[in-house]
Amino acid sequence: MKIGVFMGGISSEREISIKTGTAILKSLLRQGYDAYGIELHKDNMLKAFLDEEYDVAFLALHGIYGEDGRIQALLDILGKKYTGSSMISSAISMDKDLTKKIAISEGIKVPKTYKIHDIYKIEDFPVVVKPVIEGSSVGLYICKSIEEVKKALAELSEKEVTIEQFIKGEELTVGVIQGEPLGVLKIKPKKGLYDYKSKYTKGMTEYEYPAVIDNKDYKKAMEYATIIHNSLKMNGISRSDFILSNGDIYFLEVNSCPGMTETSLVPKLATLKGYTFDDLIKKMLKEINL
Incomplete structure (x- = not known):
């Protein structure tokens, strides 16, 4: 083979x-x-x-x-x-707006979302402007005014975008493999925004795993990530991102093929279950009966 x-x-x-x-x-x-x-x-x-x-x-x-x-x-x-994941699961999970609707249907909170033609109805700033179909925090803008929203939309004019409420809180991520939650990791960027540079440059972000949060919130984040994984009928590995704010957990997005580099989060989370990098790779192959 x-x-x-x-x-x-x-x-x-x-x-x-x-x-x-x-x-x-x-x-x-x-x-x-x-x-x-x-x-x-x-x-x-x-x-x-x-x-x-x-x-x-x-x-x-x-x-x-x-x-x-x-x-x-x-x-x-x-x-x-x-x-x-399959074709359908991959396509749906890649679309941030669709996955948020599925999360809502499962009783999971998400940030308030605005349509492009409703930007003048935004009352609470800042808001996040980002591509609907993109990853690794590419094209992510934090906007504090209508003028900044317009500028971000102009920069992303060739992409379908989503605009959502910016929720200040602790950034959490949960890895799931074959329906099993691996644990919760807290992302602590040193310069505030967990953008592409912070994500892939060594030393720019601290990672706390297991995340030091209330046990109730820890369990809820793992439960929510598992619900998302199973609701979308995902296979292999998924990674769901959340914001913990004032005791509420908000779902942001899910990745159907998360990074597996030396700075990636899923391999870090896997260690909480005693899994090595090689274990993860072997598990992914076993799922397709190899």
Whole structure:
């Protein structure tokens, strides 16, 4: 059985995807699997899946053409097995507005959301303006006025965006693998905003795991992340992000293919359950009966 680790792609998260894929490939080789890496770019996004020799696609792709269901649909058509969530689960979880609606239907609180044509109805600032379909805090703007909202919308004019209430509180994230919550991690950026630079630059963010919060809130965050994972019928690993504010937990978004780099959060959370990085990789393969 030959495993192809697909990484790279054409999204804004290409660089992180390559780091994720490289770490996964090293783990597979270390464990004795027959695996090799395939770097995707604009000229081989389709060709690689058709021409490469592999029995299983280990997907290490982030963002569009990776996490949004399109690659999963292609692999379904080709009859190839792949890691992670299905086409439908990937597509829905990638859309921040859709996932928030599902969270609401499950009784989970989310920040108040505004439509673009309703920006003049915003009374409480700041608000967050960000792409509906994007990850790694790419294109994230914290706006303190209508003027700043307009500027952010202009910067993101080629993308579908969502505008939501900014909730000041503690940033939490919960990893789930095969329906099992791994624990809660608190994100403590040193410069206030957990943006792309803070996320992927060593030393710019502190991570507290297990998160030192009230036990009731800890359990609730894990419960909510598990509900999201199961409601979207996700497979493999997911990571849900929350804000804890005044005793309330607000769901922000879920990642169907979270980063697996040296600074990534899921491998950190896995240690709370006694799982190594290699254990996570092995579990993802076992889920597809390998």
